Amino acid sequence: MSTSDGHPALEIELKLAFPPEARDRIEAHAVFHGPRAAGPRSGHQVTTYFDTPDLALAREGLSLRVRAKDGRRIQTLKSETAANGAAATRGEWEWAVRSGRPDASLLLGTPAAAHAADRLEPVLITDINRTTRMLTLGDTEIEAAFDEGFIRTGGKELPVHELELELKAGPPGPLYQLALTLHADLPLRLEPEAKSTRGYRLHTGRPPAMHKTTKPDLAPDVSAADGFRQILGAGLGSLIGNQPAAISGDPEGVHQMRIAVRRLRTALALFKPHLEPHTTVRFGEQLRRLGQVLGEARDWDVFTLDTLPAALDAGPMHDLLAPAAQARRQAAGNAMREELARPNLTGLVLALAAWAEDETLMLDAAARTARLVDLAPGLLDRLARKVTRRGKHISRLSPPELHKVRKSLKKLRYAVDDVAPLFSAKRVKSFRKRCTGMQDELGSINDATMAVTLVEMLASDSQPDRIPAIAAAAQWGDKRRQKAMRKLPDRWAEFRDAAPFWR
Structure with a gap:
């Protein structure tokens, strides 16, 4: 929901999918009964998702819906945030409306403002029977919602059988503990995609999209x-x-x-x-x-x-x-x-x-x-020392030893990415460049070594007609490895001489 100053509230929820035959068993679990659980409330929700003809809202990570519930209509805009944990975290703006179509004027002042004048048309519908219970776990309040029904678009449909656990108040720790308790006893699995995401995929016929890992944006005094x-x-x-x-x-x-x-x-x-x-x-x-x-x-x-x-x-x-x-x-x-x-x-x-x-x-x-900025230098020193120790006499190292250097360097590089916001961007960039140069050569050596290893696995299949092709592929891998090995000492010297930005 949007706050009184127009900023979005943050929705934090876990979606846990279950096989349809498990519904009664899950709902009978002790956590949904007793003094910590309020009585169930059931209702029917029909939600229509809207977008521009070219699906601009979806491309921008936004979903716009109008939900009919208990004789009322609620318009909701949600924004995707960077993947950050097991629970989905989204910005949410919510308004009561009179019509089954969205009121575009309400989008002004939101991330969808640029589309307030665009033509909006229905894309998909979710038809869900929902049963909710409020759970109180210490200072934390959680809404547990059993959703069963369908996602429909263009004459196609997907079934929905999932339990949503939404944090309503308090710290999130009990939310995860509750999910763990249920998962230990019941056939539940995390569902990473929102209903709208699954509906858009059904609408377009596109496969699930990959998502690059985002680096945490740490505050300086975190x-x-x-x-x-x-x-x-x-x-x-x-x-x-x-x-x-x-x-x-x-x-x-x-x-x-x-x-x-x-x-x-x-x-x-x-x-x-x-x-x-x-x-x-x-x-x-x-x-x-x-x-x-x-x-x-x-x-x-x-x-x-x-x-x-x-x-x-x-x-x-x-x-x-x-x-x-x-x-x-x-x-x-x-x-x-x-x-x-x-x-x-x-x-x-x-x-x-x-x-x-x-x-x-x-x-x-x-x-x-x-503060992390005070601990980080000592933590990074440990990882850097391991790279230096493993890389000593680098031109004499065997492929398995070089692979260990590569793994240690990758850990250092990922750690640098993680804590980079705490330090000078210019110095981080310079150090990262030295890491990347070294990583590229070690990566080429590893890829070439792996190519030879996998080719030899094909050779073990005892097909003599493949022998010339296997020899050619192995020769290609050996040449690539030798080329990278010639560059490696210079890259190692550049990395070894790099001043640690955290000192």
């Missing part, structure tokens, strides 16, 4: 706890937000989920001296395991779509290896989709989000009272 929470939230938002694209087979969706896992692991590594160790180790193990599954799918995506065409061009040799590579890619993609469909991902995201909201479980006493 506390260590809030800084860690925001950094973790950005990674979690990207992880769960790219799940639909990854499941649909979009290579960039897989790539962004893998990056999100790396960023989350970096956050744990950066703050490690101040984090509760037992919890940190277990979260790290879960993230590493997820990263391995995503990594295998990503490696075969790159090999099949990029490496083979570059190494062999279009021709007979490429055609000999492409079917086998595609089969491996399909198998890795299927394994990834099976992993993402399991309950583990939802449990991991909710657990990390709940943990980040409890400072006493998350951080030691020193960090709980410190």
Whole structure:
């Protein structure tokens, strides 16, 4: 809802999808009964979403709807925010209206103001039976809403079976704890897409879109706890937000989920001296395991779509290896989709989000009272020292040793991105440039090494007609690796001589 001064309220909610046959079992859960739960209220909601003929509002991350409920009509504008955590966070403006069509004059003073004079037409309808209960958990009030019905557009429809948990008042920690409690007992999974997003996809026929990870915009005086929470939230938002694209087979969706896992692991590594160790180790193990599954799918995506065409061009040799590579890619993609469909991902995201909201479980006493800008130099020093130690005598290192240097450098680079708003932009840019140069060469070496590894896996399939093509692809990988190795000492010297901007 909009506030009295015209600014939007922030809506914070979790969407948890469930199989239709599980509705009664979920609603019978003890958390929805007893003194902490108000009685249920049921109603029927028909909501029409409007947009310009060219869907300009959707392109700008806005949704405009008119909802008929209890004899009233409510016009609502919502704005997408950067993915930031397990829960969706959106700006929301709300007005009572008399008509079933939006009042465009109300859009003045909102992000949709530029479209107040545009023609607005209905795009999709959601037809939902909703049952709500208010839950009081300490100082936190949560609205739990069971939504079942359909999203309809152009003669097509999608079923909806989901539980929405919306924070109405108080701190968000109990929201995540409630979701964790329910998830432990019931078949629930996080639904990262709003109904409107799913409806627009149904309308256009487009697959789910990937979302690049956004860097947290930390305030200069942010506390260590809030800084860690925001950094973790950005990674979690990207992880769960790219799940639909990854499941649909979009290579960039897989790539962004893998990056999100790396960023989350970096956050744990950066703050490690101040984090509760037992919890940190277990979260790290879960993230590493997820990263391995995503990594295998990503490696075969790159090999099949990029490496083979570059190494062999279009021709007979490429055609000999492409079917086998595609089969491996399909198998890795299927394994990834099976992993993402399991309950583990939802449990991991909710657990990390709940943990980040409890400072006493998350951080030691020193960090709980410190500003992040005061802790960051020591934290970055640790990561930088690890890169320097692993990169010593870099021209003599084996491919596995270079891979370790690359992983440590990536962690440093991600950590630099995370805390960059706390320091001089000019000095950060200079240091980041040195990191990027080094990263590019190590990336080329890793890609070439991986190409040879995957080619050798194809060779193990015992198809003699592939041998010449396999040899050609391996030779291409070796040449590329040698070229990058020649540049590596200079890039290493540039990086090693870079002045740390945090000192």
